[in-house]
Amino acid sequence: MSGQGSLAFEIVGDRTVVSSVRASAPLKLLTPKNHGDARWTFVATYGGGLVDGDAIALDVKVGEGAKALIGTQASTKVYKCPAGEATQALEARVERGGLLVVAPDPLVPFTDARYAQRATIRLAEGASLAWLDVLACGRSARGERWAFSRYASRTRVFVNDVLACDDALVLDSEDRDLARSMGRFDAIATILAFGITPRAPSSKSDVVASSSSLNAGTCLRVAGTSVGAVVAYAREALADVRASLGDDPWARKW
Numbered sequence: 001m002s003g004q005g006s007l008a009f010e011i012v013g014d015r016t017v018v019s020s021v022r023a024s025a026p027l028k029l030l031t032p033k034n035h036g037d038a039r040w041t042f043v044a045t046y047g048g049g050l051v052d053g054d055a056i057a058l059d060v061k062v063g064e065g066a067k068a069l070i071g072t073q074a075s076t077k078v079y080k081c082p083a084g085e086a087t088q089a090l091e092a093r094v095e096r097g098g099l100l101v102v103a104p105d106p107l108v109p110f111t112d113a114r115y116a117q118r119a120t121i122r123l124a125e126g127a128s129l130a131w132l133d134v135l136a137c138g139r140s141a142r143g144e145r146w147a148f149s150r151y152a153s154r155t156r157v158f159v160n161d162v163l164a165c166d167d168a169l170v171l172d173s174e175d176r177d178l179a180r181s182m183g184r185f186d187a188i189a190t191i192l193a194f195g196i197t198p199r200a201p202s203s204k205s206d207v208v209a210s211s212s213s214l215n216a217g218t219c220l221r222v223a224g225t226s227v228g229a230v231v232a233y234a235r236e237a238l239a240d241v242r243a244s245l246g247d248d249p250w251a252r253k254w
Contacts, residue, residue, distance in 0.1 A: 002055040003027025007070075009039055009098075010063040019063075027056055030073070036246010038067035043104065049077030050086035050115070060092040062100050062127075071249055072104040075136070078113040081149070085114035092120070094127040099195075101241055103234075103249055106134040106187065106227050109148035113138075116152040123159045128195030129217075130241045131155065132234050136227045137179075137186040145186070146171075146178035157194060157217065164215040165192060182223075187230040191220035191237060201236040209233060 005027045008020035016039040023029045026046040034040045043058065050056070062068050070090075078086050094100045100121070109115055121129055135151065138144040150172045157165040167190065171178055182188075185208075191198065194217035201209075206229040212219045220237060224230035235242075235250045242248045 002057070003045065004057050005029055005043075006059040006061075007041055007068075008061045008063070009066040009068040011065045015039075016066040016068060026054065027058070034247055038069060038099070038245045040069040040071065040245070040249070042071050042073050044073050045076075048074070049079055050088070051079045052081040052084050052086060052114075054086040056088045058088075058090050060090065060100065062092070062094040062098040064095040065097040066095075067099040067244060069101045069103065069245055069249060075105045075108045078107065078109040078115045078148070080110055080112040081114040082112070085116055085150070087115070088117045090117075090119040090121075093122045094124060094129060096124045096126045098124070099128045099130075099244055101130045101245060101249075103130070103132040103238075104134075106136040106231070108136045109138055109151060111138065111144045111147040113148040114150045115148070116150075118153070119155045121155075121157050122161065123157065123194055125160050126195070129157065129192065130196055130238055131157075131192035132189065132238065133191075134187060134189040134227065134230055134234070137182065140186055146182050148178075149173050155190070155192065157192060159194065159216050162215070164194070164217055165219065167192070167219065184225055185223040187224050187227040189220075189222040189224075189230045189234055191222065191234055193218045193220075193238075196238075196241060198237040199239050201233050204229070204233070207233045
């Protein structure tokens with residue numbers, strides 16, 4: 001099945017509003033009220049996860065000066081894919097002075113899951129982006145630790161139509177023993193920040209992180225012994241973003 005959706009955010013008065021929203025099954029877009037002048041949207045799917053053949057595609061437009069959060073209600077589960085793969089795609093445009101925060105809950109691939117995602121974000125001059133992508137090892141309590149078949153992601157960010165970041169990651173069980181390669185870590189994350197300066201969280205034994213400078217931005221790589229440790233690190237790194245959103249999207253989850 002495929003699910004197509006689109007979202008548009010604009011400033012009305014002194015607050016951001018959702019000026020347009022559309023979604024087709026199995027995709028659902030939830031737009032609850034929230035504190036502050038930003039607007040939040042939560043992406044969900046019928047059945048609570050992605051199955052073989054699902055193809056979710058979302059188009060997002062953030063108008064001049066608008067502030068938007070794209071999140072999820074809970075972790076996105078990817079079930080066994082015996083014949084193909086599940087995919088998600090995001091295309092986004094953020095105008096001058098706008099802020100887009102993409103911070104879904106962690107992706108949890110089950111045994112033999114195959115998943116691919118791609119995102120292209122275009123930032124106008126003076127626009128800002130906070131991108132958080134967390135991958136969990138799977139259902140470790142059930143012994144499904146890095147037991148998925150394949151995970152692939154590619155994220156491209158353009159600033160003033162100039163490519164500023166082209167980030168790709170592929171984890172394929174046919175190439176290597178993923179559980180052995182990941183060692184003690186049960187979750188990894190990528191944080192991209194443009195127009196925002198991430199904080200430097202205090203060092204902890206359960207998290208390893210590195211930072212790289214990009215053209216007009218920053219990339220943080222994080223690996224942790226648990227999903228909670230990785231999300232806590234990201235939450236601290238993006239503390240200033242939370243203030244811009246008017247509330248903490250992780251406060252009642254982790």
